[in-house]
Amino acid sequence: AARYHTGWERAWRSPQPKAEYDAIIVGAGGHGLATAYYLAKNHGITNVAVVEKGWLGGGNTGRNTTIIRSNYLQPSSMAVFEKSRSLYEDLSQQLNYNIMFSPRGVLMLAQTEHEKRAWERTWHANRIAGIESELVTPERIKEIVPIIETGGPRYPVLGGLWQPRGGTARHDAVAWGYARAASAMGVDIIQQCEVTGVDRDADGVTGIQTTKGAIRTKKLCIVVAGNSGVLADMAGFRLPVESVALQALVSEPIKPCMDCVVMANTVHGYMSQSDKGEMVIGGGADGFNNYTQRGSFQHIEETVRALIETFPMISRLKMLRQWGGIVDMTGDRSPIIGTTPVPGVFINCGWGTGGFKAIPGSGWATAEMVADGAPRALAAPFSLDRFTEGRMIDESVAAAVAH
Numbered sequence: 346a347a348r349y350h351t352g353w354e355r356a357w358r359s360p361q362p363k364a365e366y367d368a369i370i371v372g373a374g375g376h377g378l379a380t381a382y383y384l385a386k387n388h389g390i391t392n393v394a395v396v397e398k399g400w401l402g403g404g405n406t407g408r409n410t411t412i413i414r415s416n417y418l419q420p421s422s423m424a425v426f427e428k429s430r431s432l433y434e435d436l437s438q439q440l441n442y443n444i445m446f447s448p449r450g451v452l453m454l455a456q457t458e459h460e461k462r463a464w465e466r467t468w469h470a471n472r473i474a475g476i477e478s479e480l481v482t483p484e485r486i487k488e489i490v491p492i493i494e495t496g497g498p499r500y501p502v503l504g505g506l507w508q509p510r511g512g513t514a515r516h517d518a519v520a521w522g523y524a525r526a527a528s529a530m531g532v533d534i535i536q537q538c539e540v541t542g543v544d545r546d547a548d549g550v551t552g553i554q555t556t557k558g559a560i561r562t563k564k565l566c567i568v569v570a571g572n573s574g575v576l577a578d579m580a581g582f583r584l585p586v587e588s589v590a591l592q593a594l595v596s597e598p599i600k601p602c603m604d605c606v607v608m609a610n611t612v613h614g615y616m617s618q619s620d621k622g623e624m625v626i627g628g629g630a631d632g633f634n635n636y637t638q639r640g641s642f643q644h645i646e647e648t649v650r651a652l653i654e655t656f657p658m659i660s661r662l663k664m665l666r667q668w669g670g671i672v673d674m675t676g677d678r679s680p681i682i683g684t685t686p687v688p689g690v691f692i693n694c695g696w697g698t699g700g701f702k703a704i705p706g707s708g709w710a711t712a713e714m715v716a717d718g719a720p721r722a723l724a725a726p727f728s729l730d731r732f733t734e735g736r737m738i739d740e741s742v743a744a745a746v747a748h
């Protein structure tokens with residue numbers, strides 16, 4: 346009998362590891378895969394392996410709520426997030442893979458006077474940097490999001506920051522699109538291959554130990570989000586990063602009722618509607634360090650309770666499923682992209698609760714660094730030594746769910 350599920354072309358190759366690569370990237374999340382893609386595409390470096398302990402995109406890249414925006418405060422952050430947002434605009438065409446980028450607009454609510462002032466400051470910074478964003482009144486907010494209740498009893502909506510060119514994309518597709526394109530250019534993506542050790546001699550890194558054997562390299566880029574501290578420990582240095590669970594949940598699908606993304610950061614709740622009709626909901630990060638990739642009842646209750654004041658209509662919705670991912674949080678809520686104390690070992694981490702939006706820009710900047718051996722302008726401010734030099738890049742307001 347005819348079968349529909351035979352003869353499909355594999356999207357990427359699944360090779361056995363070679364003995365040696367010019368560069369190895371640990372972690373096949375969005376950032377690792379984008380780094381591999383831009384190494385091949387922009388720098389012609391294709392003798393590269395991306396080594397992944399599980400399945401590609403199975404970490405935070407496949408667990409996030411897909412919000413894309415660039416309304417950050419500091420010049421270095423705006424540069425990398427806006428580079429990223431603009432790369433997202435035609436990423437489907439670049440990868441020839443539909444990542445379902447949907448620039449539906451992102452609205453950050455102001456529900457205290459303090460938050461209102463913070464968004465005013467961000468708006469001025471965005472304007473100076475040429476990032477399109479708009480301060481909006483409660484009346485305008487009601488036009489943008491008719492289902493919102495602006496006059497809530499505890500935290501009425503006082504205004505907001507609207508980024509019309511922000512939006513969402515299909516998270517898995519971002520990973521799959523980069524993977525397919527990188528693989529087609531010769532990058533080996535090796536799944537089910539956990540890195541268990543980092544080999545080094547007096548001059549620096551010499552290779553890695555994995556569950557599929559030893560692999561040699563002189564350039565190792567660690568891109569493992571919540572596991573960054575574990576990998577840094579293997580390589581012999583420490584990171585100022587904490588690993589915390591961030592949870593999310595989705596409701597049953599309903600008819601289209603909200604065509605933008607809304608973030609209510611004072612109460613720790615945010616929401617958008619997926620193409621399937623589910624309300625995609627998230628809140629704050631867990632208040633304790635852990636490596637447990639799952640959700641908890643307490644979190645559902647806290648997050649939904651917080652959002653119901655602003656969106657009373659969700660009180661009748663059934664929640665379908667919840668999950669968690671382990672995010673890598675730095676003290677200033679900004680990422681780390683840089684060289685490390687071990688020659689030949691590079692790090693890309695610290696994206697915390699907000700790195701999905703950064704995947705293209707981060708991959709671009711990290712590929713520059715791995716190719717040249719040192720970061721160029723986009724990545725340079727995010728070096729590891731900013732923590733010893735006291736050069737913090739404070740993004741606690743823009744990080745929103747992680748403040």
Ligand code: FAD
Pocket residue numbers: 371372373374375376377396397398399400401402403404405406407408409410411412413538539540541568569570571572576591592593627668669670671672696697698699700701702703
């Ligand atoms: P990951 O996708 O986690 O990839 C790292 C990979 O490394 C994993 O696949 C892991 O298996 C692998 N790995 C780990 N250890 C090893 C090892 N020893 N050997 C080999 N491989 C290893 N960001 C936004 O911008 N917008 C959002 O709306 C948003 N919402 C979020 C909601 C939730 C619930 C969560 C959890 C995160 C959210 N984020 C959001 C953050 C975003 O998901 C992350 O910052 C981003 O996905 C990090 O990508 P990554 O490639 O660095 O990490």
Ligand code: PYC
Pocket residue numbers: 410412413414615627698699700744745746
């Ligand atoms: O960084 O925009 C963000 C975000 C939203 C939800 C989680 N992170």
